[in-house]
Amino acid sequence: xxxxxxxxxxxxxxxxxxxxxxxxxxxxxxxxxxxxxxxxxxxxxxxxxxxxxxxxxxxxxxxxxxxxxxxxxxxxxxxxxxxxxxxxxxxxxxxxxxxxxxxxxxxxxxxxxxxxxxxxxxxxxxxxxxxxxxxxxxxxxxxxxxxxxxxxxxxxxxxxxxxxxxxxxxxxxxxxxxxxxxxxxxxxxxxxxxxxxxxxxxxxxxxxxxxxxxxxxxxxxxxxxxxxxxxxxxxxxxxxxxxxxxxxxxxxxxxxxxxxxxxxxxxxxxxxxxxxxxxxxxxxxxxxxxxxxxxxxxxxxxxxxxxxxxxxxxxxxxxxxxxxxxxxxxxxxxxxxxxxxxxxxxxxxxxxxxxxxxxxxxxxxxxxxxxxxxxxxxxxxxxxxxxxxxxxxxxxxxxxxxxxxxxxxxxxx
Amino acid sequence: xxxxxxxxxxxxxxxxxxxxxxxxxxxxxxxxxxxxxxxxxxxxxxxxxxxxxxxxxxxxxxxxxxxxxxxxxxxxxxxxxxxxxxxxxxxxxxxxxxxxxxxxxxxxxxxxxxxxxxxxxxxxxxxxxxxxxxxxxxxxxxxxxxxxxxxxxxxxxxxxxxxxxxxxxxxxxxxxxxxxxxxxxxxxxxxxxxxxxxxxxxxxxxxxxxxxxxxxxxxxxxxxxxxxxxxxxxxxxxxxxxxxxxxxxxxxxxxxxxxxxxxxxxxxxxxxxxxxxxxxxxxxxxxxxxxxxxxxx
Numbered sequence: 001x002x003x004x005x006x007x008x009x010x011x012x013x014x015x016x017x018x019x020x021x022x023x024x025x026x027x028x029x030x031x032x033x034x035x036x037x038x039x040x041x042x043x044x045x046x047x048x049x050x051x052x053x054x055x056x057x058x059x060x061x062x063x064x065x066x067x068x069x070x071x072x073x074x075x076x077x078x079x080x081x082x083x084x085x086x087x088x089x090x091x092x093x094x095x096x097x098x099x100x101x102x103x104x105x106x107x108x109x110x111x112x113x114x115x116x117x118x119x120x121x122x123x124x125x126x127x128x129x130x131x132x133x134x135x136x137x138x139x140x141x142x143x144x145x146x147x148x149x150x151x152x153x154x155x156x157x158x159x160x161x162x163x164x165x166x167x168x169x170x171x172x173x174x175x176x177x178x179x180x181x182x183x184x185x186x187x188x189x190x191x192x193x194x195x196x197x198x199x200x201x202x203x204x205x206x207x208x209x210x211x212x213x214x215x216x217x218x219x220x221x222x223x224x225x226x227x228x229x230x231x232x233x234x235x236x237x238x239x240x241x242x243x244x245x246x247x248x249x250x251x252x253x254x255x256x257x258x259x260x261x262x263x264x265x266x267x268x269x270x271x272x273x274x275x276x277x278x279x280x281x282x283x284x285x286x287x288x289x290x291x292x293x294x295x296x297x298x299x300x301x302x303x304x305x306x307x308x309x310x311x312x313x314x315x316x317x318x319x320x321x322x323x324x325x326x327x328x329x330x331x332x333x334x335x336x337x338x339x340x341x342x343x344x345x346x347x348x349x350x351x352x353x354x355x356x357x358x359x360x361x362x363x364x365x366x367x368x369x370x371x372x373x374x375x376x377x378x379x380x381x382x383x384x385x386x387x388x389x390x391x392x393x394x395x396x397x398x399x400x401x402x403x404x405x406x407x408x409x410x411x412x413x
Numbered sequence: 414x415x416x417x418x419x420x421x422x423x424x425x426x427x428x429x430x431x432x433x434x435x436x437x438x439x440x441x442x443x444x445x446x447x448x449x450x451x452x453x454x455x456x457x458x459x460x461x462x463x464x465x466x467x468x469x470x471x472x473x474x475x476x477x478x479x480x481x482x483x484x485x486x487x488x489x490x491x492x493x494x495x496x497x498x499x500x501x502x503x504x505x506x507x508x509x510x511x512x513x514x515x516x517x518x519x520x521x522x523x524x525x526x527x528x529x530x531x532x533x534x535x536x537x538x539x540x541x542x543x544x545x546x547x548x549x550x551x552x553x554x555x556x557x558x559x560x561x562x563x564x565x566x567x568x569x570x571x572x573x574x575x576x577x578x579x580x581x582x583x584x585x586x587x588x589x590x591x592x593x594x595x596x597x598x599x600x601x602x603x604x605x606x607x608x609x610x611x612x613x614x615x616x617x618x619x620x621x622x623x624x625x626x627x628x629x630x631x632x633x634x635x636x637x638x639x640x641x642x643x644x645x646x647x648x649x650x651x652x653x654x655x656x657x658x659x660x661x662x663x664x665x666x667x668x669x670x671x672x673x674x675x676x677x678x679x680x681x682x683x684x685x686x687x688x689x690x691x692x693x694x695x696x697x698x699x700x701x702x703x704x705x706x707x708x709x710x
Contacts, residue, residue: 059533060533062534220679221680222679251535254535263554
């Protein structure tokens with residue numbers, strides 16, 4: 001077994017060495033991100049630097065998971081083509097957890113103990129992360145979450161990182177802006193109470209609403225997989241709120257929007273958590289999504305995008321013939337961050353990679369200038385968005401155009 | 414907006430109840446002749462929704478044709494289930510528990526097949542297929558889809574009742590439900606009755622699937638899971654294997670669900686439904702309309 005691996009490794013190494021062109025051609029097509037100068041090209045890495053990724057590639061979570069996988073593929077191609085890891089190749093083993101806690105734990109165990117990966121991206125859902133990440137922590141393997149936004153993710157241990165802005169950092173800004181620009185006084189809340197992500201979103205919303213002096217008329221709940229929300233929405237809407245605040249995943253977000261607007265005729269603003277921040281929501285909710293307000297970490301229509309953000313959107317479009325969303329941008333940045341940690345550590349030792357990742361400061365990425373804080377949580381500016389003409393537009397920009405104190409109700413049908 | 418919350422909740426409950434009832438009817442029919450639950454019924458329901466969807470989005474036929482296509486398609490899937498899964502077991506006189514387990518397996522198979530074929534992204538009917546706004550001039554909000562759901566469900570329930578009570582086929586079905594051996598001695602083609610019962614049950618599940626897909630605009634391989642549990646509750650509540658019981662149970666479960674939200678809070682809606690189920694099983698295990706002895710269907 002060991003001999004075989006060694007043989008394979010040396011074969012691959014020989015192949016790589018036999019083609020000297022690969023590493024040299026890099027200079028020209030250097031992607032506009034990465035610590036090219038602050039860390040020297042690594043020379044002590046094995047031929048294949050193997051990472052793991054646990055994403056929800058099937059089931060309801062696949063809305064996010066498949067996009068994350070595609071984004072990582074874009075990053076891996078760029079990293080390998082540009083020789084970011086010297087003569088070594090970045091390899092990512094993808095595991096599907098179907099959005100399920102048990103499958104996530106099994107996948108994490110396999111990656112950490114059998115595949116011996118350097119570090120892991122994922123899992124897609126916060127609830128899966130709470131189940132799976134302790135396995136990695138125990139084995140002292142770095143996990144970089146690229147979509148977990150629930151509170152308490154990085155508190156699981158010093159090997160757990162994330163680059164996805166927690167809702168605690170996104171929502172307060174969104175609520176504050178919405179309150180000021182739309183003149184909100186009283187709202188109803190609807191949230192999923194059996195999911196860590198939607199529940200922590202609810203708690204942050206509640207605190208942010210209180211901070212801005214907005215009254216909460218009703219609080220209603222649903223469970224993952226529900227499709228009928230008319231009873232809860234009827235109760236909320238009959239209290240005549242200025243807006244409905246919803247903490248849900250995309251799968252439930254769409255029917256909630258449709259039922260509130262079409263069946264029950266609520267035309268006021270709907271303020272959503274991070275789960276609403278996906279093109280899939282806009283596509284599936286159609287005209288009903290107009291006036292939806294969502295805070296996010298990245299927006300394709302950002303009027304002032306960074307260089308790497310533009311380059312990433314182009315590369316993603318070229319490889320997959322689709323537009324990237326926030327989850328893609330975060331997954332892509334995540335893959336680059338892990339590669340950067342390995343490059344700077346010049347080692348695949350798990351502890352060394354962890355330390356190098358924690359030390360990353362001012363990394364120019366599609367998300368903006370990115371750093372980890374002392375709790376391994378991300379530091380970069382969030383962006384408040386509103387759905388206008390079927391697209392996520394930047395809220396301040398839209399409000400700046402119209403300068404209206406309250407929102408014009410969108411037409412039904 | 415909403416002037417009368419109570420009235421609106423009644424409308425919500427009736428619209429959901431109609432779908433639960435249609436679904437529960439098929440459950441009840443198969444239960445009455447098999448004597449076991451066909452847990453693959455929810456998978457047939459899901460396939461019905463997808464067949465209706467394909468008819469509209471891929472074959473580009475009008476919505477009106479999606480209903481018969483889904484009914485026939487889902488009916489045939491149910492018949493195939495009977496032939497491939499249940500009949501071999503009946504031949505061998507296998508215990509009922511085997512049939513129950515076979516139906517779980519068949520359900521998993523059907524769900525996986527649809528996952529392979531359609532993927533796991535929720536699919537939807539085109540937005541412009543039906544006017545989505547509420548009908549004007551009423552004291553509550555109701556959409557055209559909800560009206561269609563209710564009317565279709567009522568028509569089918571009446572037709573089914575006529576079929577079971579007034580036709581030779583219905584008579585034969587009741588005979589088989591009462592006692593298979595006696596029915597067969599009397600010259601009833603028992604295999605044929607099984608096939609037609611499965612077909613009708615499947616067709617009902619199929620059209621329920623399309624209506625559900627139209628109402629909630631979310632069609633995916635796992636959509637049957639939720640309805641399966643509620644349908645089961647409906648027939649236990651109404652009386653296992655009783656047709657009026659299934660209808661009553663369907664509306665009853667939907668009503669309980671809606672009103673536990675309106676009165677208490679949404680936290681407890683499923684708890685209320687299943688608590689009633691639990692009490693029902695304790696106090697009146699034969700259901701609301703079920704009779705103590707085994708005269709089913």
